[in-house]
Amino acid sequence: QVHLVQSGAEVKKPGATVTVSCKASGYIFTSYGISWVRRAPGQRLEWMGYISAYTGNTNYPQKFQGRVTMTTYTPTSTAYMRLRSLTSDDTAVYYCARAGSGSSRFFDFWGQGTLVTVSS
Amino acid sequence: EIVLTQSPGTLSLSPGKRATLSCRASQSVNSDFLAWYQQKPGQPPTLLIYGAFSRATGIPDRFSGSGSGTDFTLTIDRLESEDFAVYFCHQYSNSPFTFGPGTKVDIK
Numbered sequence A: 001q002v003h004l005v006q007s008g009a010e011v012k013k014p015g016a017t018v019t020v021s022c023k024a025s026g027y028i029f030t031s032y033g034i035s036w037v038r039r040a041p042g043q044r045l046e047w048m049g050y051i052s053a054y055t056g057n058t059n060y061p062q063k064f065q066g067r068v069t070m071t072t073y074t075p076t077s078t079a080y081m082r083l084r085s086l087t088s089d090d091t092a093v094y095y096c097a098r099a100g101s102g103s104s105r106f107f108d109f110w111g112q113g114t115l116v117t118v119s120s
Numbered sequence B: 001e002i003v004l005t006q007s008p009g010t011l012s013l014s015p016g017k018r019a020t021l022s023c024r025a026s027q028s029v030n031s032d033f034l035a036w037y038q039q040k041p042g043q044p045p046t047l048l049i050y051g052a053f054s055r056a057t058g059i060p061d062r063f064s065g066s067g068s069g070t071d072f073t074l075t076i077d078r079l080e081s082e083d084f085a086v087y088f089c090h091q092y093s094n095s096p097f098t099f100g101p102g103t104k105v106d107i108k
Helices: none
Strands: A003-006 A010-012 A018-025 A033-039 A046-052 A068-073 A078-083 A092-099 A107-110 A114-118 B004-007 B010-013 B019-025 B034-039 B046-050 B063-068 B071-076 B086-091 B103-107
Touching: A003 A092, A003 A107, A010 A018, A018 A033, A018 A092, A018 A114, A033 A068, A046 A068, A046 A078, A046 A092, A078 A092, A107 B046, B004 B086, B010 B019, B019 B034, B019 B086, B019 B103, B034 B063, B046 B063, B071 B086
Parallel strands: A010 A114, B010 B103
Antiparallel strands: A003 A018, A018 A078, A033 A046, A033 A092, A068 A078, A092 A107, A092 A114, B004 B019, B019 B071, B034 B046, B034 B086, B063 B071, B086 B103
């Protein structure tokens, strides 16, 4: 069965960088991509971008361009999301989710979530 | 950016009743690239419906999706205790992909 297991909670100071990992199992890692989604307190779910585990190609929405980097490491079936220049507005639960391509870009399996708290 | 609006915000129903949840998009969702997710407290979302009406693997047939263009509906027939949760719609037609604010289905 498909599992996505994320790294643990993080506490960061404003201006810092956070990296969240997402280890996949139960499927061929390079046959899908990974999207990252976050939910800040009182806000709706927010899509942060997508990476193809096959090509490494990424698609970041304008809001996060220049501040987010998504990568994958195929030998361990792990995806990473790095977010720089953190502010209190980045306090949120961050999720990775398996995503297909084309008509299958929905998110069929999700990680358990990683709480990132940004506080001075 | 496609903005998704969901109604009602909260739906209070008794077990065994039918729930009808609405999702409206600010512009047409191409090819009906619209999904529905269920989320319970402390858990990640679970995919219920994709492509507006296709049930995800393992999802009971009491969950059904319909609609096209800008108006979509999630129907839950015969509510069971485990169905009381928050439901989100999600469009993956245009970047940036966006989500609705959610409808909470709680026990009346």
